[in-house]
Amino acid sequence: MAYISRFTKYSIGKKIIMGISGLGLCVFALVHLSGNFLLLKGQAEFNAYADILHNKIPGFVAVELGLAACFIVHMWMGISLAIQNRNARPQQYAVKKSNTTSLGSSTMAYTGTYFILFLIIHLMNIKFAFLPKPIVDPSIDKYTVTAMVLAQPAWSFFYIISSIILGIHLSHGFYSAFQSLGIAGEKTTPKLLIAARIYGLVIAVGYSYIAVSMLMLHR
Amino acid sequence: MSASTISVTLKIWRQKNPQDKGHFETYPITVSTDASFLEMIDQLNGDLIVQGKDPVAFDHDCREGICGMCGAMVNGYAHAHEKATTLCQTHMRSFKNGEEIVIEPWRASAFPIIKDLMVDRSSFDKIIQSGGYISVSTGSAPDANATPISKIAADHAFASAACIGCGACVAACPNASAMLFVSAKISHLAHLPQGRVEGKKRAAAMIDRMDELGFGNCTNHRECEAACPKEIKLENIALMNREFLTAEFA
Structure with missing residues (x-):
């Protein structure tokens, strides 16, 4: 514990933890997306997948806890760094132009904060079947819950917007994580910048496609 | 080589001391396009001194782009808009006639303002x-290579x-x-x-x-x-x- 607190005392230590937790979340976003495509395959297939994840994989709870830890640590480090950044320039410029700042890089704090709120709502209505009133039937399956949510245009729209916002966050975050971990160089940086944009696009389009398809199928 | 001139409006951050709140002041100036950015401020300061006013304090030394002393935010860009160029090597020919030029000091809590455009680095x-x-x-003095x-x-x-x-x-x-x-x-x-x-x-x-x-x-x-x-x-x-x-x- 003392070692972690010494490591996170350094700005670079915080950035490295931010990068590791961020990459963990990046992997999760892709795995979650690929699993969710089974929603388009059918009810039986998706429910079988959900059953394997939650009931057949030993120690899956540990994976979920690890994921929760990644979210908490990523958020904690992000807030801590953002406070230091704000204090580093108490008086803003009257005129400030950007040369390289992208939509993703300039909105990280906002898109990150939005995503935390999204995550709470997402867990409420899919994982805990609260839509927004609770569904008491314990036998309700994951596919039906998801279909009930995404069949409503307002919810579907919410998921599409959230997917785009997440894609914007990751279009910078994916590159930034590698840079923070020291995995960047003259040759690798341009490739990482392109890879991050493609990754962000895949996430935004992939999740949006599922939301639109489910709306079309069930409305 | 014929020298032409341009007329620009300077909007410069003026701050008497670290405790002063600071404010912008506006100065119209006509200057040779061959003048460097710092020579333009020199000319302004000459005029201000003649008028009995306080000249604009700014950091400068070599004026060759190698010492690292000069620097200010010009129209929102550090060292003005030219790529890979210090402020002292920026020339007035890269500005447009009639342009408003906003000049501010570096702003960071680790670089407190001393006066006007001068910061403590x-x-x-x-x-x-x-x-x-x-x-x-x-x-001591090893052989080359x-x-x-x-x-x-x-x-x-x-x-x-x-x-x-x-x-x-x-x-x-x-x-x-x-x-x-x-x-x-x-x-x-x-x-x-x-x-x-x-x-x-x-x-x-x-x-x-x-x-x-x-x-x-x-x-x-x-x-x-x-x-x-x-x-x-x-x-x-x-x-x-x-x-x-x-x-x-x-």
Whole structure:
């Protein structure tokens, strides 16, 4: 514990933890997306997948806890760094132009904060079947819950917007994580910048496609 | 060569002392297009002195683009809009006739304003004092090439050593981070065998001092790299992070 607190005392230590937790979340976003495509395959297939994840994989709870830890640590480090950044320039410029700042890089704090709120709502209505009133039937399956949510245009729209916002966050975050971990160089940086944009696009389009398809199928 | 002139309106930050709140003042001026940006301020100051007014305080020294003393935000760009150019090497021919030019000091809590456009950059000196040097004995006047250094390592070290410590990276960074400066100094020494001996403790000590002095943190906007008059690369920050990790775990 003392070692972690010494490591996170350094700005670079915080950035490295931010990068590791961020990459963990990046992997999760892709795995979650690929699993969710089974929603388009059918009810039986998706429910079988959900059953394997939650009931057949030993120690899956540990994976979920690890994921929760990644979210908490990523958020904690992000807030801590953002406070230091704000204090580093108490008086803003009257005129400030950007040369390289992208939509993703300039909105990280906002898109990150939005995503935390999204995550709470997402867990409420899919994982805990609260839509927004609770569904008491314990036998309700994951596919039906998801279909009930995404069949409503307002919810579907919410998921599409959230997917785009997440894609914007990751279009910078994916590159930034590698840079923070020291995995960047003259040759690798341009490739990482392109890879991050493609990754962000895949996430935004992939999740949006599922939301639109489910709306079309069930409305 | 015929010299032409342009008329511009200067909107300059005026601040009497560190405690003063500061404000913008507007000055119309007609100046030769051959004048450098600093010569233009010299001309303005000449006029202000004749009028019995306080001249604009600004930092400058070599006026050759190599000392790192000059610098201001001009129309929102550190060292004005020209790429890889210090403010002293920016000329009035790169501005348009009738243009309004907003001139502000570097703004960062680690660079407190002394007066007008002058800021206190001694925080950079304090970071260097914390480890930006070699204290091991490297012998006296060795034969040339007695210590083998690859061309690639020498080029990387030289490119990083080109940093003049002007502070444009901090000024341009949305977070007022000094990581490009610190990483250039770490990288310059890390590529050379003489610098490697103290490499581990250097990174941790310099990063610790940088944090203490109240600079912000890099969020990889790359604004520092774009503003740097010596084109110091952002990859130096990745190297600094590797040095830090090596110091912690190796």
